[in-house]
Amino acid sequence: MIEFGHGTHAGLCRVCNEDTYYADALLGLFLVIDGMGGYQRGEVAAALARELVLDGVRRSLALAEAVRKVQTQLSGYLRGGIDSPPMGVTLAALRLHGDAYEVVCVGDSRVYGWLCGMERICFAPGWIPQGMEANLTMTAQQARPTKPCMMTQALGITSPGDLSLGTASGVLKRGMQFLLCSDGLTEELGDKVITELVGRTDLAAQECVDQLLLAALDVGGRDNITAILVRVD
Secondary structure, three states, X not given: OEEEEEEEEOOOOOOOOOEEEEEEOXXXXXXXXXXXXXXXXXXXXXXXXXXXXXXXXXXXXXXXXXXXXXXXXXXXXXXXXXXXXXOEEEEEEXXXXXXXXXXXXXXXXXXXXXXXXXXXXXXXXXXXXXXXXXXXXXXXXXXXXXOOXXXXXXXXXXXXXXXXXXXEEEEOOOOOEEEEEOHHHHOOOOHHXXXXXHOOOOXXXXXXXXXXXXXXXXXXXXXXXXXXXXXXX
C-alpha cells in the first residue's frame, strides 16, 4: 500500500510558480520538476519535462532512460534563436515497481529516503561548492549544497554528453518513506528540520507535506517550494 502527500507553493517572493510535480501511486511514478528560465519559459520547460518522463515510463522505459531521452528532446524543443534566454529544468524522480524502487536526480532537486532515520538516497551531483573543480571526485558529504554554489546540471541546458544523473535503486521495505523536493524547500530548511517533520508518525503524509511547506514559508519562502512524501506500508 502506498500513501502519499503532495503540494507546491509559489513562495513569498515569486509572482509565478515554475515548479511542477506528478504523483501517481497506480503507475508508481512521482516527479518534482523545477523549471528555469523565468516567467512562462520555466513553466513551459517544467510541464514539457513532466509529460516526457511520464510518456517514457508509460512506454516501459527505465526511469534513468526516460530522463535521458527527456534531455535530448527538451534540448531540441527549447533551442531558440541566438537571443533566446536559456530554459531548462532540474528534476527529482521516484519509480516504484513491484518490490523495487528507482531514483533519479538532476541538478539541485533532491530525493531523501527514510527507514531507520533520514538519509539522502540521492544527493544532487549537479551542484559543487565554488572553488572546487567540476571533475573532482567528491564524497556525498562534500557534495551537499553549501552556499555559495553554482549549478552545473540541468535538463535542456547541459549538453547530453555532459549530463550526469544521480541514480539509486533498491528493494522496497515496509515503513520506507521517500521525500522528493525542489530547492525551495531545502534552501530554507536543513536536514534536521526535514527529518523531524517527516518522522512525525502522528501525521498523515499530506499533513507532513503541509507542515514542510509552512515551515519553509515561515523562514522566508524565497523560492517556489514543492514536495512529495511517499510512504510504503
